[in-house]
Amino acid sequence: MMRVLAHGTLVVSCQAGPGNPFYSPEAMALMARAAEAGGAGAIRANGALDVAAIRAVTDLPIIGLNKLGDPAGVFITPTYDSAVGVAEAGADLIALDGTTRPRPDGQRLDQQIARIHEELGVPVLADVDSVDAGLAARAAGADLVATTLSGYTNGTPPTGPDVELVRQLAAKLDCPIVAEGRIRTPAHVRAVCDAGAYAVVVGHAITNPMDITARLVEAIPGT
Numbered sequence: 491m492m493r494v495l496a497h498g499t500l501v502v503s504c505q506a507g508p509g510n511p512f513y514s515p516e517a518m519a520l521m522a523r524a525a526e527a528g529g530a531g532a533i534r535a536n537g538a539l540d541v542a543a544i545r546a547v548t549d550l551p552i553i554g555l556n557k558l559g560d561p562a563g564v565f566i567t568p569t570y571d572s573a574v575g576v577a578e579a580g581a582d583l584i585a586l587d588g589t590t591r592p593r594p595d596g597q598r599l600d601q602q603i604a605r606i607h608e609e610l611g612v613p614v615l616a617d618v619d620s621v622d623a624g625l626a627a628r629a630a631g632a633d634l635v636a637t638t639l640s641g642y643t644n645g646t647p648p649t650g651p652d653v654e655l656v657r658q659l660a661a662k663l664d665c666p667i668v669a670e671g672r673i674r675t676p677a678h679v680r681a682v683c684d685a686g687a688y689a690v691v692v693g694h695a696i697t698n699p700m701d702i703t704a705r706l707v708e709a710i711p712g713t
């Protein structure tokens with residue numbers, strides 16, 4: 491079954507890592523069901539186990555990825571091999587690092603994307619950090635480009651989404667632009683849509699209760 495990411499979709503990123511009480515495929519499947527009940531049009535998920543658990547409970551399109559290695563480096567589906575299990579588990583698209591940084595296996599981005607297309611038969615979403623990386627990723631064969639890594643490849647990320655990067659990518663690229671990263675409020679969603687986003691991914695603001703709690707605790711005077 492071919493599931494396509496539709497224009498105007500809110501994608502909910504259901505991810506939890508070690509140290510998060512929700513770190514389990516079962517918990518991520520519940521998150522995905524809750525997201526779908528709330529109107530999400532697609533799910534983004536990490537790792538073959540989570541993707542399989544989510545695939546079992548929803549027919550929504552799943553953007554699959556596989557975080558491997560050091561988060562300071564190329565770690566979102568860094569190699570072709572890391573994409574295989576995620577695709578086999580039922581992901582409809584593969585998200586991968588689309589920055590211009592060297593990849594851990596020495597392959598070029600275009601080589602990784604071509605293999606995913608040819609051997610796994612799924613489209614590729616390139617997570618980029620800049621306009622130049624977006625242009626290069628599209629030239630390398632990415633089907634969609636997302637702003638996921640803006641703010642995470644040098645220095646401390648700003649608080650809000652990178653609306654300007656969405657705008658510039660939408661103006662320069664002939665493929666769908668996905669807005670992702672630090673989108674927390676309806677105003678953020680509207681801003682990235684107005685800037686030309688094809689779809690919007692929200693993670694922590696929906697699926698990370700620790701982060702939501704901490705932000706509200708910080709608002710209590712004297713803390």
Ligand SMILES: CC(=O)N[C@H](C=O)[C@@H](O)[C@H](O)[C@H](O)COP(=O)(O)O
Pocket residue numbers: 503505555566638639642670671672673691692693694695
């Ligand atoms: C930078 C990085 O590793 N981003 C990851 C990509 O899959 C996830 O940890 C984010 O939660 C996701 O991009 C959604 O963003 P936010 O949780 O800010 O809405």
